[in-house]
Amino acid sequence: MKKLLLFSLFISSVVFAQDNLFTKVAFQNIGPTIMSGRIVDLAVNPENPTEFYAAYASGGLWYTNNNGNSFRPVMDSAPTLNCGSVTVDWKSGTIWVGTGEVNASRSSYSGIGVLKSSDKGKTWENLGLPESHHISRILVNPKDTNEIIVGVTGHLYTKNKERGIYKTLDGGKTWQQTLFVNDETGIIDVVVDSNNFNIQYAAAWQKDRKAWDFKGNGNGSGIYKSTDAGSNWNLISSSESGFPADEGVGRIGLFAVNDSVVYAVLDNQNKRPNSKMEKPKDANAALFETEVIGCELYKSIDGGISWKKTHENYIDDLYYSYGYYFGNIAVDLTNENRIYLGGVPLIFSEDGGKTFKSISKENVHADHHVTWINPKNPNHIINGNDGGVNITYDNGEHWFKCNNQAVGQFYTVNVDDEKPYNVYGGLQDNGVWVGPNNYEHSLDWQQEGKYPYEFLMGGDGMQVQIDNRDANIVYTGYQFGNYYRIDRKSGKRDFITPKVKKEEEALRFNWQTPILLSSHNQDILYMGSQFLYRSMNQGKNWEKISGDLTQGKVEGNVAFGTITTIAESKSQFGLLYVGSDDGLIHVSKDGGITWMKISENLPQNLWVSRVVASKYKKERVYATLNGYRNDNFKSYVFVSDDYGTTWTNISKGLTNSVNVIVEDSEKENILYVGTDNGLFISMDKGLSWQDFSSVMPNVAVHDLVIQAKAKELVVATHGRSIYKVNLDKIQALDAKILAKEIHVFDVEKIKKSDRWGSSWSSWSEIFEPKTNISVYSNSKKEVVLNVKNEKQKLLFTRKVSLVKGLNFVEYDLSVDEKYSNKEKITKAKNNKYYLNEGAYFVEIEVNKIKYSSKLIIEMPKQ
Numbered sequence: 042m043k044k045l046l047l048f049s050l051f052i053s054s055v056v057f058a059q060d061n062l063f064t065k066v067a068f069q070n071i072g073p074t075i076m077s078g079r080i081v082d083l084a085v086n087p088e089n090p091t092e093f094y095a096a097y098a099s100g101g102l103w104y105t106n107n108n109g110n111s112f113r114p115v116m117d118s119a120p121t122l123n124c125g126s127v128t129v130d131w132k133s134g135t136i137w138v139g140t141g142e143v144n145a146s147r148s149s150y151s152g153i154g155v156l157k158s159s160d161k162g163k164t165w166e167n168l169g170l171p172e173s174h175h176i177s178r179i180l181v182n183p184k185d186t187n188e189i190i191v192g193v194t195g196h197l198y199t200k201n202k203e204r205g206i207y208k209t210l211d212g213g214k215t216w217q218q219t220l221f222v223n224d225e226t227g228i229i230d231v232v233v234d235s236n237n238f239n240i241q242y243a244a245a246w247q248k249d250r251k252a253w254d255f256k257g258n259g260n261g262s263g264i265y266k267s268t269d270a271g272s273n274w275n276l277i278s279s280s281e282s283g284f285p286a287d288e289g290v291g292r293i294g295l296f297a298v299n300d301s302v303v304y305a306v307l308d309n310q311n312k313r314p315n316s317k318m319e320k321p322k323d324a325n326a327a328l329f330e331t332e333v334i335g336c337e338l339y340k341s342i343d344g345g346i347s348w349k350k351t352h353e354n355y356i357d358d359l360y361y362s363y364g365y366y367f368g369n370i371a372v373d374l375t376n377e378n379r380i381y382l383g384g385v386p387l388i389f390s391e392d393g394g395k396t397f398k399s400i401s402k403e404n405v406h407a408d409h410h411v412t413w414i415n416p417k418n419p420n421h422i423i424n425g426n427d428g429g430v431n432i433t434y435d436n437g438e439h440w441f442k443c444n445n446q447a448v449g450q451f452y453t454v455n456v457d458d459e460k461p462y463n464v465y466g467g468l469q470d471n472g473v474w475v476g477p478n479n480y481e482h483s484l485d486w487q488q489e490g491k492y493p494y495e496f497l498m499g500g501d502g503m504q505v506q507i508d509n510r511d512a513n514i515v516y517t518g519y520q521f522g523n524y525y526r527i528d529r530k531s532g533k534r535d536f537i538t539p540k541v542k543k544e545e546e547a548l549r550f551n552w553q554t555p556i557l558l559s560s561h562n563q564d565i566l567y568m569g570s571q572f573l574y575r576s577m578n579q580g581k582n583w584e585k586i587s588g589d590l591t592q593g594k595v596e597g598n599v600a601f602g603t604i605t606t607i608a609e610s611k612s613q614f615g616l617l618y619v620g621s622d623d624g625l626i627h628v629s630k631d632g633g634i635t636w637m638k639i640s641e642n643l644p645q646n647l648w649v650s651r652v653v654a655s656k657y658k659k660e661r662v663y664a665t666l667n668g669y670r671n672d673n674f675k676s677y678v679f680v681s682d683d684y685g686t687t688w689t690n691i692s693k694g695l696t697n698s699v700n701v702i703v704e705d706s707e708k709e710n711i712l713y714v715g716t717d718n719g720l721f722i723s724m725d726k727g728l729s730w731q732d733f734s735s736v737m738p739n740v741a742v743h744d745l746v747i748q749a750k751a752k753e754l755v756v757a758t759h760g761r762s763i764y765k766v767n768l769d770k771i772q773a774l775d776a777k778i779l780a781k782e783i784h785v786f787d788v789e790k791i792k793k794s795d796r797w798g799s800s801w802s803s804w805s806e807i808f809e810p811k812t813n814i815s816v817y818s819n820s821k822k823e824v825v826l827n828v829k830n831e832k833q834k835l836l837f838t839r840k841v842s843l844v845k846g847l848n849f850v851e852y853d854l855s856v857d858e859k860y861s862n863k864e865k866i867t868k869a870k871n872n873k874y875y876l877n878e879g880a881y882f883v884e885i886e887v888n889k890i891k892y893s894s895k896l897i898i899e900m901p902k903q
Contacts, residue, residue: 061731062774062817062846063722068736068756068764070447071464071480073494076471077406077429078448078760081142084129085413085423093413093423095430096124098142099150099741099760100448102162109423109430109443115162117738121718122760123150125194128179130186134161137168139176143194143229144410145250145257145365147552148450148469148759150717150741151175151672155191155213168213172196172203174672178231182238182270187212190271192243194227198250199672206231206243208271219267220274225249226261229368231271232295240300241267242345243274244293248365252622252648252670254597257365258291258310266345277345278305284339284348285309294368298377303341304394305348306382308364309334313355336360336384338370338394351394359384371412373419383409387424389437400437408470427470447482447762452553454757455505456748457512464765465515466744466757467502473517474502478748478755478765497527506558506566516558516566516580521600522550524568526580537580539568548572549594551603551622561614569604573619573633586633591621608652612659618685620649626664628685639685640664644677650700657709660684665699669717674698678714680727691727700742706749707772713754715742720756724774737764770815770847778817783824783885785894786815791854792901793878798869807871814850814883814894818843826850827884828876828896836860836881852883854898 078100085093091108094115101122103112116122116138126139140152151174156165170176173193182188188210195204204227206220220228226247234240243266247259263286264278278284289311296304310333336356339348359382360367369383378393381400387409388397401407406428415421420436430443450469456478457463465475476494486492500519508514516537518524527534541548548570559565566576571594573587591602603622610616615632624647626640640649647666655661662685666677676695679688692699697716705711712723713733720742722733734742737758744757752772756764770786778784789812796808814826821844828837836856843850854876856866861874869875878900884893 060845062724063731063733063771064735064844064846065848066733066735066766066771067849068734068766070482070761071476071478071763071765072447072482073449073474073476073480073492073762074447074482075444075492075494076449076468076474077442077444077446078450078471079142079144079408079410079427079469080425080430081124081144081410082126083411083413083423083425083430084127084136086129086131087416088131090415090421090423094127094129094136095425095443096127096138097122097448097760098144099123099148099450101738101740101760102127102136102138103446103448104162105443109432110445112443112446114446114738115158116156116165118163119156119165120167120739121150121153122738122740123152125152125176126178126192128181130181130183133159133186135159135186136162137179137181137189138165139173139179139191141173141175143175143177145175145194145197145248145255148741149175149197150759151197151674155179155189157213168209169216170203170207172201173207174201175227177227177229180231180233180238180241180271184238188238188270189213190231190233190241191216192228192231194229194246195224196672198252198670200224204228206271206274219272220245220265222261223247225259229292230295232297234297234300235374237300239268239270240297240344241271242295242297242303243267244295244305244368246292247290248292251597251599253595253599253601255365255599257308258289260286260288260290262290262293264293264295264305264345278348282346282348283350285311285337287311289334292365292368294370296370296372298372298374301342301344302377303345304370304372304380305339305341306368306370307337307339308360308367309337310364333362333364335362335364336367336382338380338382340394351390352396356382356388356397359386359388361385366408367410369410369412371414373414374416375419379419381412381414381422383412383424383426385409387412387426387437400433402437402440404442405431405440406471445482445484448760449762450759451757451763452502452743452759453504454744454746454755454763455507456746456755457507458509458750459512462748462751463512464755464763465497465505465507465517466763467498467505467517467519469759470501472496472500472502472519473498473505475515478751478753497529498525501552503553504556506556508558508563510563514579516556518554520552522548522554522568522570524554524556524580535580537566537576539570539574539583539585549591549600549603551600551605553605555604555607557607557609559609559614560611561609567607567609567617569607569619571602571604571621573604573607573617575633587619587627587629587636590619590627590636591625592623595623605649606652608654608662610654610659611656612654616654616659618652618654618662620652620664622648624649624666626652626685628662630684637685639681642688643679647671647673647677651702653702653704656704658682663702663704663712664688665702665714667698667700669698674717676716678702678727691723693728694730695721701745703745703747703754705768705772706747706752707768711771713745715745715756717741720745722771737761770817774817774847779819781817781892782819782890783887783892784817785883785885785892786817787894788812788814788883788896790897790899793876793898794901797854797875798871798873800870809871809873810854810875811851812854812896814852816843816848816850816885818845818848820845822887825886826852827886827891828852828856829882829884830864831880831882833882834860834863836864836876841885
């Protein structure tokens with residue numbers, strides 16, 4: 042076997058030039074939390090099951106020690122939030138995370154190897170295996186934590202040899218690849234005999250995912266066994282063993298009860314005998330209509346030498362045709378006949394797998410990925426699924442949700458023009474929701490009876506358009522182009538997706554089908570298949586206004602050769618741009634009568650993630666391309682000032698796949714880009730980029746929108762729900778301010794309140810006011826903050842540290858006690874003195890030079 046010497050890597054997110062101006066810009070997470078996000082693994086303390094870690098596919102690792110009533114993130118300082126597995130040594134508190142989700146979905150993001158934390162998540166060390174991309178399992182010898190086994194599934198979309206089983210005896214300083222099947226076959230599961238670390242079983246999985254096709258099975262799939270702690274492996278699922286051993290063997294999940302009894306759950310992609318089912322006519326039907334055998338459960342009572350299927354009938358409606366997404370099995374260690382299988386529902390058998398029943402309830406989300414059974418109380422189960430964590434104490438009769446953290450996996454986001462404005466978004470497997478932009482996480486809604494966010498649509502939530510004349514009229518839908526016009530006031534919803542006659546070419550709709558309301562007339566709606574459609578009457582009737590704007594149909598089981606993005610110029614009605622998943626961009630200057638391909642001079646055969654018609658110059662257009670589906674994670678951002686005839690690359694300094702680009706609503710030179718590992722800003726039209734996510738962890742950003750009236754950028758992340766940030770000071774950063782040593786921005790007027798320094802009850806918290814004084818500094822320095830009255834008499838002074846760029850200095854509106862007599866200020870109940878109504882000066886003093894701005898405190902209107 043090939044030995045690999047991999048250094049201890051400390052891979053960090055992109056580090057830009059030292060003149061990043063926005064390290065102190067504060068982002069606010071505005072939820073939602075209630076629908077959660079996809080769980081991929083759990084690590085539960087067997088001695089205290091109220092303490093456990095929950096690993097989210099793209100939302101990081103979270104810790105609870107109160108049975109899931111609350112969680113805190115412990116992986117935010119790590120270079121990635123993308124998790125595949127987690128293992129914890131509860132004696133020392135050491136955590137190992139295998140990065141990169143293994144469920145092989147459309148948004149299963151890759152990782153950077155094995156991460157280790159010896160201080161419960163405060164800091165992380167990279168132990169190597171960077172080309173693993175997706176890690177299914179980490180086994181740590183409880184008697185020697187330097188002995189570690191890692192199961193690697195490998196690259197998602199391309200072949201690679203760094204798949205298989207890796208072992209280290211020195212804590213990750215060196216690794217040995219102890220099992221390699223082939224460059225398309227990785228390891229999807231590894232389990233160990235709980236009484237003997239030497240006995241291990243591994244599930245190999247051959248798959249070939251492309252943007253247009255996914256084959257999740259092959260001859261390379263099978264079960265291997267090691268009797269020397271993972272140093273050597275033997276295939277035990279031969280055709281003579283009783284376990285299927287052919288081309289149709291898909292994903293396998295394993296559970297070792299003891300040294301003899303082993304279970305294996307199989308996604309059997311072989312066709313059912315005498316199947317007469319016709320091929321599904323559309324991509325959405327293909328998800329649920331199946332002619333394959335599907336889920337099967339096998340048992341061995343001789344350590345894997347022989348296998349026998351536990352059931353006679355098919356296990357229907359568990360996997361459907363996408364068993365690649367599942368492989369979760371758990372067995373009661375006190376009774377080997379009590380078995381749990383996770384698929385779309387969670388099912389349970391108490392007769393050794395002969396029969397099953399569903400134990401999913403109305404508040405349990407579908408799509409189950411991990412199930413933990415309490416060894417001391419088998420009716421106590423912790424389950425992880427696409428909707429977060431559920432816990433039961435009566436074997437599934439009743440469940441409660443543990444969804445208090447913002448880990449939503451958003452695909453899209455949009456806003457309306459209401460006051461205050463609302464935020465709309467579509468999520469992975471959690472539908473479409475709308476909620477207030479000023480949402481702050483609280484459990485008050487449980488007392489009030491209504492969660493602030495409202496559910497609009499099920500399925501995988503997709504794009505949303507809102508009529509700017511009437512925000513009750515919303516256009517949205519779910520995967521593969523199923524769109525509706527919803528009247529939120531009346532509750533009426535009309536299906537609006539274009540249809541074709543039987544004899545016409547079938548429409549191909551992307552998973553995330555784009556729709557767009559015209560800024561020139563809100564009755565006009567655009568929608569893309571392989572053709573661009575236009576409706577002049579809110580989706581009631583459609584007109585095809587293009588030919589096929591892709592490279593054409595590609596045979597496969599995933600819709601491909603589809604439109605992914607649509608843009609319309611705000612300067613000229615009929616100036617349209619369209620991008621496709623196979624790398625084409627077209628422009629029409631006459632409302633779709635004629636089209637011109639404008640992507641010949643761009644990198645070819647990449648996914649066009651966004652095309653944007655500039656609001657500042659009619660001839661200008663931006664395009665972002667994405668190579669994620671080729672395991673190509675480079676950044677591709679381009680601009681053209683001649684309708685796409687020529688392009689300029691403006692991606693220098695970016696190093697991750699790009700999903701979205703947005704122009705600033707007020708300043709032509711400011712651009713925002715969302716990537717698979719964070720948010721970035723350019724102040725010079727893309728000549729240079731700076732990290733713009735100092736408060737956000739390294740999470741994928743799928744969509745961006747600016748609410749221009751509120752001057753707020755709203756950020757849809759695929760793992761941490763939605764953030765927003767005020768752009769007022771960023772938009773004000775002109776050349777004049779940037780040339781200064783210090784600039785103090787005007788402070789918004791503040792309303793005086795009798796509540797300052799007091800509370801309504803001795804049992805409630807004291808209300809203490811505060812404001813942020815915005816300061817630009819041309820370098821890092823120590824300064825003095827002074828507050829003075831109109832007569833320039835000092836009332837407050839403190840030393841303050843500034844960084845280069847924008848600073849937000851918090852000030853509590855207090856007056857130092859020794860100056861309080863000057864203003865005749867009465868002491869508040871918290872023994873502080875607060876500014877009276879009036880005009881004041883906020884001053885930053887450095888090297889005896891003073892820079893100031895006014896601060897006005899007003900009495901509220903009666």
